Amino acid sequence: MATTTQTGTTSSSGGARVAVQKFGTFLSGMIMPNIGAFIAWGLITALFIEKGWLPVDKIGGWGDYADGGLVGPMVRFLLPILIAVQGGRMIYGTRGAVVGGIATMGAIMATTQPMFLGAMIFGPLAAWLMKKVDALWDGKIKPGFEMLVNNFSAGILGAGLAVFGLYVFGPIVDGISNAFGNGVNWLIEHSVLPLASVIIEPAKVLFLNNAINHGVLTPLGIQQSTEQGKSILFLLEANPGPGAGLLLAFCVFGVGMARSTAPAAFIIQFFGGIHEIYFPYVLMKPVLILATIAGGMVGILTLVIFNAGLVGPAAPGSIIAVMLATPGGSFVGVILSVVLSAATSFIIASVILRGSRRSMLAAEEAEGGGLAAATSQMEAMKGKKSSVSGVLNREALDEASASGMTPAQMDAADGMHRTGGGTSVAARPISKIVFACDAGMGSSAMGASVLRNKIKKAGFGDVSVTNVAIANLTDDIDLIVTQETLTPRAKGMAPSAEHVSVSNFMNSPRYDEIVSHLRETNGNPST
Template sequence: MDAQSKPAKKGIKSAMQSFGTKLSGMVLPNIGAFIAWGLITAIFLKDGWYPNAELAKLIDPMKTYLLPLLIAYSGGAAIASHRGGVVGAIATMGVIVGTTVPMFIGAMIMGPLGGWCIKKWDDAVQPKIKSGFEMLVNNFSAGIIGMLLAIIGFFLMGPIISAFTTIMAAGVNWMINHSLLWLANIFIEPAKILFLNNAINQGILTPLGIQQAAGAAGKSILFLLEPDPGPGLGVLLAFALFGKGAAKGSAPSAIIIHFFGGIHEIYFPYILMKPALFLSVIAGGVTGTTLFSILNVGLKSSPSPGSIISLLLMSPKDPMNYLGLIIGVTGATIVSFLISSVILKRDKSIDTDALEASTAKMNAMKAEAKGQDVASAKAIMNDVKGVDHIIFACDAGMGSSAMGASILRDKVKKAGLDLSVTNTAISNLQDKPGLLVVTQEELADRAKKQTPNAMHVAVSNFLNSPKYDEIIASLKTEAVSGGNDDDDAAAAAAAPAAVAVPEDTNDSLDFDAVKEIVFMHHDQNVGSATMAQATFRSELHKLGKEITVENLAVGEVKDDASVMIVASKETARRIKLQFANVQVYVVDGLLNATNYDKLISKLH
C-alpha cells in the first residue's frame, strides 16, 4: 500500500505544481506591466507622491483593459502560440465589457479557452485546407471563433465569473474584518516550499489584491501574504548562527539574496533539510500577517521579486504604512528566528554535510578499487554527447534559475566552452536536440515530461550544486575527444589502459614549461585542496620560487601544457580523460608534504 501511495502522492503533487505553473505563467511574463501600473498609481494618484490628474487617467484603463488582456494573451499563446493569444484576448473582451469588476480571473479562464478552441480547430481543419486558401481560412476562423467566445463571455461567462470573483472577494474581506486572514499562512508557507509560491501569489492573490486595491482603500494586504521575506529571513539567520557545516557557511550569502534580491527559493532547501522548520515559517507568516492586519498595512500592487526593496516601492505614500510594513516584516523575522533557533540548537545529529562528503568519498574509493571510475566517466560522456544549449528551468523562469544559469555560464566561459546557458520557466521548455535541462529535484518530473528527448540534470540547490563541476568535466571530456563515437565499444574496453598512470609518470613531465600549479577541488569539498595549496605555496616561498599556485574547480582549469595539476593517482585518471594538454603530477595524497620536495626541486 505504501509503495503504491508514494507514486500517487507524487502524481498529485506534480499535477498541483503543473496547474499552479499554468496560472502563474499567465501573470509572470507580464509582471512588468503590473509594476508599471502600481508605480503609476503610487506616484500620480490624488494621494500619491506627485499627484497628477492627467497622468492618473492611465490607471483605470490599464487596470480594466491592459492587464487582463495581457494575461489572456499569455494564456492563449501558451496553448496555441500567437493565434491562441489573439483569440484568447478577443474572448476576454467579452467578459471585460460584460462586467463591472476587473476581470483578471476571467482572463485566466477565457485566455486559455480561446487558445484551446483555436488549437482544436486547427488540428481538425488545417490538414484539409486547399492550397492557396490557408491565409483566408486561418484569419477568418480566428476572427469567427474569437467573436463567438466574446459573445459567450459577455452574456454567460462574464456574469458567472463576476459573481465568483465577488464571492471570493467577500470571503477575503470577511477574513480581514474578523482578523482571521492569518489562517491563510498556515497553507501558504508550506505550499511555497513545494514550489507553489508563484502559483499562489500570481495566480490567486494578485488578481484578488488588484481588485481590492482598486477600491477606496487604494491598497491591499493580499500583496503581502506570500512575498513577506520575514519568515525565510528568520530561518536563514538561525542557520547563520546555529547551523552546521555548509548550511551555516552559506546562510549569510543566502540572507542577502533572499532579503534584498527577493529570491525566496534560496531558503527552501534549508527547510527541506530539517522539516521541523515548517513550524518556523508558518509561525513567522502568521505573525507578519497578523501585524499587517492590526496596523492596516497594504501595498498598491504586487511586489516582484519579493524583496524588502520591492515591498517599500509598492507601499502607498503613508508614513504609518511604511512603519507598519517594517514592523510586520520584523515581527515575522523574530518569531521565525526564535523557533528555528530552538529547533537547530536541539538538533544533536552529526554534521550531515560532512557525512555526505565522507559517504561520497567512500563510494568513489570503492568504485576506483573495482575499476569502475573509467566506466563512470564514459557514462558521463555519453550523457552530454551533442549538447549545444543548457537551460535552467524553474517554476517561473526567473529568480533562482537565472542565478543558477549565471553561475554555470561563468564556469562554461572559464572552461573555454562555446555553449549557450539560459533560463526559462518549465512550461516554456521546448524539446530540441542538443538540449541539457538543469532543474531542481522537486520539479524534475515536470521538466522531463515537457522535454522527454532532452538530457536532464536535477540539483537540490541552484546556487550551490556539485553537479555543475560534473557537467563541465563531462563537456570538456567530449570536447577533448572531439565527440567521435565511431568505435565507442572498443574505446570503452580500451579506456582503462589508456588512462592508466604508470609509477614513473612524473619523470616524463616538462617542468620547464610549468607556469602554474593547480590543486583541483570539488564545489563542496574544498578543504584538502585548500590546505595542500597553502602548504605547497609556503614551501615555494621559503625557497624563493615565484610560481602561481591556485586552488580551482575543474571548470576553471585552462587546458594548457603550462598548467600542472597536482593529483592523487585515482584523480589523475579522471583528469587525463578530461584534459588533453595539462600536465599531471601524481602524489600519494594531497596532504602529504613529502610529496612536494621532489616537485619543488624541479621547478624554476
C-alpha cells in the same frame, strides 16, 4: 494489509501534491512573464494617484481626468489581456494567444472590476478551442486557401467567444470574484486572516505556493488594490520575514554545513527574494515550520492592525520589491510586519535549534543526513532540481575541486550530466543558446547570466544567450540548457538543437564544457 493501505495513501497524496504543483506552475507561467507590467502599474499607482507620492491627475486618473489616466486602463485592460495572451500562447502558440486575447476582451467588458481570474481561465480555454477547431480540417484545406481559412476561423471563433464572455462567462466570473473578495474582507474584519499562515507557510515548503499565490492571492489582491489603493493579500506569501528569521537563527545556533551556508542563504532569500533557499533548513528539522507559521501570523496581524498593504505584487519576494510596492501610508506597517515576523521566527527557531543541537550534530555526521539530505528531499518534492540548491552544496563541490577531482567526477558528485553523453551531437557553429525552465524567468535567467558572462570573457560576443519558458521553445535554437527533468520535454519541442542538462543553473561545470565546445564549433576567437 496495513502496509498496502499506507502505500496507496502516500501515493495518492503525493499524486495530489504533484497535480497541484503542476497547476501552480501553469498559473505561474501566465503571471511571471508579465511581472514587469505589474511592477510598472504598481509604480505608477504608488507615485501618481491622488494620494500618491507625486500626484499627477493626468497620469493617475483623477480630477478632470477621472475617466482617463494610466492606472485604471492598465489594470482593467492591459494586465488581464497580457495574462490571457500568455496563457493562450502556452496552449497553442501565436494563434492561441490572439484568440485568447480577443475572447478575454469580452469578459473584461462584462464588469468594471479587473478580470484577472477570467483572463487566467478564458485565455487558455479559448486557445484550446482554437486548437481543436484547427484539428477538424487539418490536412483537408485546398492549396491556396490556407490563409483564408486560418484567418477567418480565428476571427470567427474569437468574435463568438468575446460575445460569450461579455454575456455569460464574464458575469459568472465576476460573481465568483466578488464572493472571494467578500470572504477576504470578512476574514480581515474578524481578525482571522493571520490564520492563513497555517496553510501558506507549509504550502510554500511543499511547493504549493504558486497555486495559492498566483491562482488566488494575486487576482484578489489586484481587485482589492484598485478599490482601496493597497492590498494586504500581496504580502501573505511574499513576506521575506519568516524565512529570514529562520536563516538568522541557523547563522547563530545552527551546526555544520547548515550554519556555514545560512548567511549566503539569508542574502539570497531576503534581498534576492528566492524563498525556496530556506526550505531545506525546515525539512532538516520539520518542527521548525512552527517558527515560520508563527512569524507569518505575526506579520499578517501587524498588517491588519496598521491597515497596511502593497499596491501591487512583490515578485520576487525580496525586501527591495516589497519596499518599491509599498504606498506612502503603509511604510510603518509593512516594515514592522517584516521585522516582527522575522524576530518571531528567529526566537522560536533559536529555541528549537538550541534544544536539538545534539541530534542535529548526529544527523550532520551521519551518512545521508543533514542539510544535503534535506536539499535532496526538497528537490524530490519539487519534482526537479532547485535553481539555488548549488549554494547549499557549494562546500562539497569546492572540496571536490580542491582534491583534484576531474570534471566528470565533479558532475557525478553534483548529479549533473550532458544528455547523450560525451561531446555534442553536431559540429555546426553555435550562435543561439537558450536556457529554458517552467516560467522562463528566475532560475533560467540566473543560469543564462552566468553562462553569458563566461562566453563573453571567452571572446564569443556574437553568441546570444537568452532564457525562455520551456513552452515557448522553437526548433531554430542551436543549443538548449535545461534542468535534468525538463530535458526530455525540451528535446521533443526542439529536436534539432543540442541539449545540455544540469541539476542546477547556478554553478554547473557544464558551462566550461560549453565554452570549450564553442571553440571547437565556432573557432578560437583569438585567432
